[in-house]
Amino acid sequence: xxYPSIPPFDLDAANNARxxxxxxxxxxxxxxxxxxxxxxxxxxxxxxCPSVSSKAVIxxxxxxxxxxxxxxxxxxEVTKQMVMNFLRGGAAVNVLAxxxxxxxxxxDIGVASDFxxxxxxxxxxxxxxxTLNMARGPAMTxxxxxxxxxxxxxxxxxxxxxxxxxxxxxxMGIGNTTxxxxxxxxxxxxPVAAVTGRGTGLTDAGLAHKVKVIERAIALNxxxxxxxxxxxxxxxxxxxxxxxxxxxxxxxxxxxVVVDGFISTAAAMIAVGLVPDxxxxxxxxxxxxEIGHRVMHKHLGLTPxxxxxxxxxxxxxxxxxxxxxxAASRIIREMATFAEAGxxxxx
Numbered sequence: 001x002x003y004p005s006i007p008p009f010d011l012d013a014a015n016n017a018r019x020x021x022x023x024x025x026x027x028x029x030x031x032x033x034x035x036x037x038x039x040x041x042x043x044x045x046x047x048x049c050p051s052v053s054s055k056a057v058i059x060x061x062x063x064x065x066x067x068x069x070x071x072x073x074x075x076x077e078v079t080k081q082m083v084m085n086f087l088r089g090g091a092a093v094n095v096l097a098x099x100x101x102x103x104x105x106x107x108d109i110g111v112a113s114d115f116x117x118x119x120x121x122x123x124x125x126x127x128x129x130x131t132l133n134m135a136r137g138p139a140m141t142x143x144x145x146x147x148x149x150x151x152x153x154x155x156x157x158x159x160x161x162x163x164x165x166x167x168x169x170x171x172m173g174i175g176n177t178t179x180x181x182x183x184x185x186x187x188x189x190x191p192v193a194a195v196t197g198r199g200t201g202l203t204d205a206g207l208a209h210k211v212k213v214i215e216r217a218i219a220l221n222x223x224x225x226x227x228x229x230x231x232x233x234x235x236x237x238x239x240x241x242x243x244x245x246x247x248x249x250x251x252x253x254x255x256x257v258v259v260d261g262f263i264s265t266a267a268a269m270i271a272v273g274l275v276p277d278x279x280x281x282x283x284x285x286x287x288x289x290e291i292g293h294r295v296m297h298k299h300l301g302l303t304p305x306x307x308x309x310x311x312x313x314x315x316x317x318x319x320x321x322x323x324x325x326x327a328a329s330r331i332i333r334e335m336a337t338f339a340e341a342g343x344x345x346x347x
Contacts, residue, residue, distance in 0.1 A: 001146045001229075004153075004252035006277035007046070014043035017050075023337040033305065037283075037328035044256045044281050045165075052165040052256075052329045055102035055322050057315045058155055058246050059086065059093060059170035060239035062110030063130030065139065066217070067175035071210045073200040076130075076174045080113050083172060086314075087121045093170055093314035100322040102168070105159060109151055110173075110238030125151045127238050131179075134217040138234045139179065145233040145241050149274075152245020160253055166325060167250050168285070169243045170315020171263040174200075177290065180266035182214050182235035184292045186223050187269050188299050195292030197262075197311075228273025236270065243267035244274065251281035258283045258325065259302070260318035261310065262290040268300055283325065286310055286317035 017039045022028045029035060041050040061083050067076045085091045086106045089098075097104045107123040108115060112130040115122055127148045131139040140148075156167065177199035184195040192214045198207050214235075221234035232241055244267045250257045259268045259282055271278045284302030287293055289311045297304060305324055310317045338345045 001149070003248055003275045006251045006275060007254055009043045009280040010046035011043060013046050013048045014039050016048035017042035017332060020048060020332060020337070023339070024331070024335045025338055025341050025343050031331060034324070034328040034331055037325055038332040041256060041325070041329060045254050049333045050329055051333065052326045054163050054165045055100060056105065056159050056164055057093060057097050057102050057168040057170055057319055058105045058107065058159060059172060059315055060107050060109050060152070060242040061172040062238035063112035063173055064175040064179060064237055065131050065133035066135060066178050066213065068133055069135055069213045071178045071199070071213055072175045073202055073206070074174050076112060079172060079174045080111055083108065083111060083115070083122070086172070087119065091314060092312055092316050093319060096316055096319040100319050102319060102322060103159070105155065107151070107155055107242065109148055109242040123155060125155065127151060131237055134179065134182070134221060134235050135213050138221055139236055140233050140238065142229065142233050144238070145229060145236070148238045148241035149245035149248070152242035153249035155242070156246045156249035160255060164255055166258060166322065167246065167255055168258045168315045168318035168322065169246055169260050169264040169267065170318065171239050171243065171260070171313050173237060173239050176237050176239065176263050178210060178214060179235055179237045179240060180263045181292055182217060183231055183240070183266040183269055184296055185214065186218060186225050186231050186235065187273065188295055189225065190295060192218065195295055197290040197292065228270050231273070232270050239263070240267045240270060244271040247271040247278050247282070248275050251275070251278045255281070256283060257281055258285050258318040258321055260285055260315045261288040261313050262293050263313055264318070265293060265296040265300070269296060272300060283321065285321035
């Protein structure tokens with residue numbers, strides 16, 4: 001499969017942003033990570049004074065055959081029910097996207113049941129009716145995995161048609177922390193128990209069962225940690241593949257990607273495994289309570305911007321982080337320099 005080329009991080013723009021930050025009416029470094037964000041934005045967008053006025057969220061929805069193994073506290077039909085809630089505007093991500101002034105795109109990339117084709121507001125891009133049970137064989141074929149990545153790239157291209165400054169990734173799929181933990185375990189080399197959490201709220205017994213199921217799936221499928229596509233197809237998910245495609249296509253257009261929680265970060269691991277330079281266009285939004293999330297961030301070299309003990313998914317943490325990233329952009333674009341303000345500099 002051919003992927004688009006990723007432009008290099010623009011060091012000149014980043015250095016110019018750093019210089020401007022040091023000329024603004026404040027002690028150098030006094031705005032801490034807001035300054036770091038603006039410098040990274042500048043390099044990503046090849047613009048020393050980057051704007052993030054146009055923001056969007058893409059939520060990929062899919063089901064997982066592994067859910068039949070009892071790895072989630074919720075039944076699989078909740079995936080479709082939550083998609084309908086998104087379309088009615090009643091989910092947390094709807095509320096937060098409205099607050100942030102961000103558009104919201106909902107994609108059926110692999111929900112197990114069908115939606116009315118005339119349903120307004122839903123992108124019908126189903127690759128399969130969910131993945132197969134990875135505890136009994138590969139989750140999907142290579143053809144399905146590649147098709148789902150292409151769906152993600154196409155959806156991002158459509159969202160960017162009229163200009164896009166910042167994209168957040170979101171997910172919906174009952175059971176999807178299980179493939180995400182499997183991806184984390186394979187790509188980091190850590191034991192499954194070290195990267196597997198309670199997901200939607202499993203009991204101690206449920207968590208122990210989940211760990212055993214993932215261990216069995218990995219032992220059966222033997223995914224190659226040096227081959228991200230092999231890992232994706234054997235123990236991944238369709239929404240994970242779609243989000244990886246979103247990230248690859250965004251990086252190719254110099255659009256910064258705000259990675260949400262555990263599932264989105266699993267997708268980022270796949271995207272970077274497929275196209276390593278995607279890493280330069282990622283912001284880690286928050287640190288989930290899922291125990292494997294910190295390990296994922298370390299693997300990707302990301303430092304999350306907030307920690308609010310979130311574990312919902314949907315893109316909620318990423319959308320909350322939009323406010324910080326926009327603040328960083330506005331600081332460097334709108335704040336006066338010492339010379340402009342007629343204020344005497346330090347020293």
